[in-house]
Amino acid sequence: MNRDWRVLVIDDDFRVAGIHADVVRGTAGFTVLDSVRTIAEARDVIARDAPDLLLADVYLPDGDGIELVRAADVDAFVLSAADEPATVRRALHAGTLAYLVKPFSQRVLAERLDRYARFRRVVSGTRRLGQEKVDQALSIMHGSEEPASPSASATEQLMLDALGDGVLSASEVARLAGVSRATAQRRLAAMAGRGILEVRLRYGTSGRPEHLYARGNASGR
Template identity: 65%
Template sequence: MTLRVLVVDDDFRVAGLHRDIVADKAGFAVLDPVRSVADAVAAIRDQRPDLLLVDVYLPDGDGIELARTAGIDAFVLSAANDAATVRRALHAGALGYLVKPFEPRALTERLDRYARFRNLIGADRPLGQDELDRALAILHGVGDQSTASRSATEQLILETLGTTEASAAEIGELAGISRATAQRHLSALAARGVIDVRLRYGTTGRPEHRYAVSAPAR
């Protein structure tokens, strides 16, 4: 699944920086940034993004109100750091708030967590409470000790794999990372005994490596 992102910021330099951060992320596609509420409304209608990265102060209106009425996920990215504005953004349904200026990795980390969050709750199906709690914990960067020792990419791979069996290419596509990256982390996880490697033989060619989470020891 490729997540489409729309940047809404009236400063074209800042918008370009945020656009480039998104463009560098596997699993994301960034739309052309827009600089006003009116242009954002048109882009949402015509291009159907999955996520907004929206400033508060726009020439023709309020970015928080746009986030509230857009009907899609949104992060607010703003220089406004007063508690009232932050609370208003969260009350409007923003999934997160970043105070500008910020380091690129701050946005990158939130995009990583958002991709994992969407991977868990993206399908149109009933959710168990445990699954919902897990998705929200990932979105907000809350982890227990068992997951903290693993890299974010390894944890993403394990969550993507779940209880199924898949190839490195399939895992990469589902997780929004390259096949090479998936293969490298799968090999490391297999070496530590976290996952099992199985071979599936076809009619011709080399056998395909398949990966599954190791069963817990009894």
């Protein structure tokens, strides 16, 4: 799925909001829909423009960002200095996909956004999701590079499904399967070593040849 996820930033500190917006703009696959200071402004943008993801502070001038997340029916991260256990639990009960305690590094937010993009690639579309796909999506979003419950062979099956009858690079398989590039490279190499896949080379105009992976009966390209 090639699209940009549209993000609404909600923070009453314009400097902090600007930093968050810059991270969003600098992360592949994301665009900033708007940046607002209040819940009222956020509701207007949500109703008008239907963002894909909210980045919401807890303490806002006209109310509680967690209650906004609860009512909005939009994917959300909560970004707040509030670190009380009750507040974190309340945010999780409200449905937030990530809770980042301020101050945090820009790298941490960028990493969560990358996880969100991979998570959405797994759970988007109209096809039914089996348990392996559900576990894969949750593992991507919540920090494990490998799905928590399926076996390694199940992880490899997801990648074989993504590969199909094509001849693809590790990066292409990673994008289609919703896993990290490192995971894809490791699993593809392991399957090639066991003879499940064959490795081909694609030569560009310069640099090292790119490794491509295919099932034994896939046609070249």
